[in-house]
Amino acid sequence: MTDHSGVGFPAMVNADADYSGRPSSARIYDALLGGNHNFEVDREAAKRLLSMIPAAGEMARANRAFLNRAVRFLLDAGVRQFLDIGSGIPTVGNVHEIAQSREPGARVVYVDIDPVAVAHAGEILRDNPLATAVQADMRFPQAILDHAEVRKLIDLDRPVGLLLVSMLHFVPDDDAFVAVDRLREALPAGSYVVVSHGVSETPADAAGEGVAQLYQRTDVSTATGRSRDQILRFFGDAELVPPGLVWVNEWPDGPQDDAEPCDMAVVAAIGRKS
Template identity: 50%
Template sequence: MQRPEWAPESIDIERPSVARMYDYYLGGSHNFAVDRAAAQAMIAAVPEAPLMAQANRAFMRRAVRYLASRGVRQFLDIGSGIPTVGNVHEIAQQEVPDARVAYVDTDPVAVAHAREILAGNEQTVVIQADLRTPEAIVNAPEIRALLDFTQPMAVLIVAVTHFIPDEDDPAGLIARVRGALAPGSYLVLSQASDEGRTEEEAFETLVVYRQTDNLLRARSRKALLPYFGGFTLLEPGLVWVPLWRPDPTDNIEDADRVVFMGGVGRLGD
C-alpha cells in the first residue's frame, strides 16, 4: 500500500486504527483500505455503526454549543480523533470567537492532520498524548500556554473510555484530570454501552476490534456513573446521546440503538 503524504512514517498503515475507522464512519477521507475493511466488517455486524458515530459527534457538538452559550471559553478535547467538519474549535468559536481549544490524541495521523488544519489558528493547539497519562496532558507546556487552569474549562472525553481497560481504572484517570480543574469546569463524556445489544452483536463487535490497535469495551450505565465522580450531572443526566438536549428537528426514536451513552457534569464551586 502506498503511503499518502499526510500519513507519518511512524504509523502502521497495514493495521486498522479506531481513529481512522471513526473517520470513515463520519464520512472523512483520512483512512486506509484496511480501516475501511474493518469498518465495513463492523457495519455488517452492526448496521447502525455509522449512525452511532454520527449521533455521538452530534452530541459533542450540542454539548459544546450549550457550554459556550453558558460562558465557557476554554475546551480541552482528550481523544479528539481526526478533525472533521464541525469539530470543537469550529463550534465553540462560532458561539464565542475568543474560545480556546486544545486537542489531544494518541493517533499520530490525527495529530499530524490536526496540526495541518489548525495552522495559523492561534486559539488552538494539538498535542500527542494518552488519557492514561493525565498529568502529561494537563502539564504539557503547549496546553498550559493556551489554557488557564485557574479558570473554568470544559474537558471532553468523547468515545474514548471504551478503549481503556478496567485495570487502567478509567474513573481514576478522569479523577486525576479533574484534580487539575478549577471549580465551575465541566466534563463532557460519552462511551459505548452494552445495554440493549444482543450477545451476537457484542461478540461480532469484539471480533472486529480485536484486529485494531484498541479493543472496545462496552459498559453499562451503572459502570459509567463513577466517571462523573466529583461532578454534578446536568439534566437530563447520563442518557443515550440522542436524548441529551436534542435539537427540535432531531429524530430521537430508537435512541438506544445508537449504543453511546453520554452526559455533561459540572465541577462544584
C-alpha cells in the same frame, strides 16, 4: 510502499512510518463518518463493524451531533477553554470551529493517541494560535496536564470543558477510572465533564465479542461498553446537568417521538464540577 490512496492527511505524518497496515480506531470512525482520512484496512474494518452493528454509522453521526450540542451548551455556560481528549480526525463540526465562531478568544487543545489524527489537526490549526493538537495517551493524564501546549493554552484556574467523547470505551478499566479522576480533579469549580460512551446491556451487545476482536487488531486494546453505573463513575462529584445520562441522540431534549433508542448503544451526559 505505503498506500496513500484516498487518504487526505498531510505529508507531515512521519514519512518513515507505515500507518496503512493496521486499522486505527480514529480512522475506522472517520470511515464510518464518510471521511477520507483513512486507509483500505480502516474501511474494511468499518465494513466489518457495520455488518455486526448496522447502526454504527448512525451512532457515529449522532455522537458527533451530541458533541456539537455539548460545546454550544458549554459556551452558553461561560466555558471558553476546551480540552478535547480522544478528539479523533478533524471532521465536520470541530470543537474549535464551533467555539471560535461564537467566541473568537476560545481556546482548544485536541489530544489524541493517533498520529494521523494529530498530524491532520495540527495542519488545519497551523494558523490558529488559540488551538492546537498534541499526541498523548489519556492513560497518562499527568503528562497531558503538564504538556507545554496544554499549559500554554489552558488556564487551570479557570473553568475548562473536558471532553471525553466516544473514547473511554477504548480504555481498559484499570486505566480509565484513575485517569479520568485525575483529569477531573485538576479542573477548577465551574468546569464541565462531557462523556459519551458505549453502553452495555443493549442489542449491540450480541456483537460484543466480535467487536472486541476487531478492535484488538487496531491501535487500541479494547472496545467495551460499560454499564450506566460504571459510566456515571467517570463524573465523580460533578453534578449531572439535565437530562442526566441518556441516549446520545436524546441529550438534552430527552426521548424523541421518532427515535429508536434500542438501536443506539451510546449514552451521554454532562457533569458540572462545583
